[in-house]
Amino acid sequence: MKRDRRVLVIVLAVGLVHIVRAGAAGDPVPPTGANTLASPKSFSSIADPQKRSAAYFTELDKVLTHPRCINCHPSGDRPRQGDMRRLHQPPVFRGTDGFGQESMRCVTCHQNTNFEPGRMPGHADWHLAPPEMAWEGKTASEICAQIKDPKRNGKRSLHDLVEHIGKDSLVGWAWAPGFGRTPAPGTQKEAGALVEAWVKSGAVCP
Ligand code: HEC
Numbered sequence: 600m601k602r603d604r605r606v607l608v609i610v611l612a613v614g615l616v617h618i619v620r621a622g623a624a625g626d627p628v629p630p631t632g633a634n635t636l637a638s639p640k641s642f643s644s645i646a647d648p649q650k651r652s653a654a655y656f657t658e659l660d661k662v663l664t665h666p667r668c669i670n671c672h673p674s675g676d677r678p679r680q681g682d683m684r685r686l687h688q689p690p691v692f693r694g695t696d697g698f699g700q701e702s703m704r705c706v707t708c709h710q711n712t713n714f715e716p717g718r719m720p721g722h723a724d725w726h727l728a729p730p731e732m733a734w735e736g737k738t739a740s741e742i743c744a745q746i747k748d749p750k751r752n753g754k755r756s757l758h759d760l761v762e763h764i765g766k767d768s769l770v771g772w773a774w775a776p777g778f779g780r781t782p783a784p785g786t787q788k789e790a791g792a793l794v795e796a797w798v799k800s801g802a803v804c805p
């Protein structure tokens with residue numbers, strides 16, 4: 600009981616720090632050392648081309664498994680929220696098209712852009728990735744095999760993946776997620792550069 604309470608105090612304190620840090624109207628969270636991405640160049644010391652290619656993907660996996668991406672690529676039928684990837688509250692479900700059930704569409708709450716006063720994330724195309732694109736709970740090698748498979752990646756070529764990860768604006772939301780949320784590591788451009796290096800080196804899986 601005592602221990603439970605201590606945990607609660609810590610959780611509350613951490614929450615408070617977050618709110619204070621996020622500051623007035625959600626200042627961007629300053630990038631920390633841990634939230635960066637290595638550039639393709641920094642892998643040049645890996646002599647074996649196969650190993651180097653797999654290493655690009657392992658670095659990219661930091662992005663793919665980040666809560667900003669996983670929350671929309673969950674294993675079940677409900678999105679997740681926050682850095683702890685808790686189940687979405689209120690309960691909402693993907694529905695037949697990923698945009699929610701008829702009674703509770705994503706757009707009821709999620710607008711075209713983030714709405715800071717309401718701490719609401721937003722984008723014009725806000726919806727859940729289909730079940731075959733779920734990454735939650737998967738290893739880097741499982742995600743790698745899946746993301747290369749046209750049957751499970753929305754019929755995309757490897758080149759499409761470079762474009763999608765490097766330029767798509769819904770993916771880009773993860774680097775400008777609004778109120779107090781930790782952005783995905785590095786920048787979208789850096790993530791795109793890693794995908795490109797991975798594809799050009801034969802898209803080897805770790
Ligand atoms: C009834 C309102 C409501 C509906 C409907 C709704 N959401 Fe949300 N959603 C929220 C709120 C509020 C938050 C912010 C919660 C927070 O960050 O504390 C949120 C946050 C999220 C996040 C978390 C982002 C992150 O990384 O922290 C995801 C993902 C998400 N919603 C997906 C969806 C999807 C997909 C749908 C439709 C299937 C949907 N939501 C429908 C209210 C709603």
Ligand code: HEC
Pocket residue numbers: 662663667668669671672697725726727728729732745746747751752753755760763764769770771772773774783
């Ligand atoms: C708001 C929800 C949402 C967020 C946040 C999100 N995605 Fe997605 N993602 C989707 C949806 C929906 C699709 C399917 C759309 C399609 O196929 O055109 C998708 C498809 C993809 C695909 C292509 C299919 C596949 O699995 O290979 C990739 C790659 C992808 N997302 C990468 C990312 C990355 C990287 C992030 C985080 C930086 C991210 N997504 C964040 C909703 C989201």
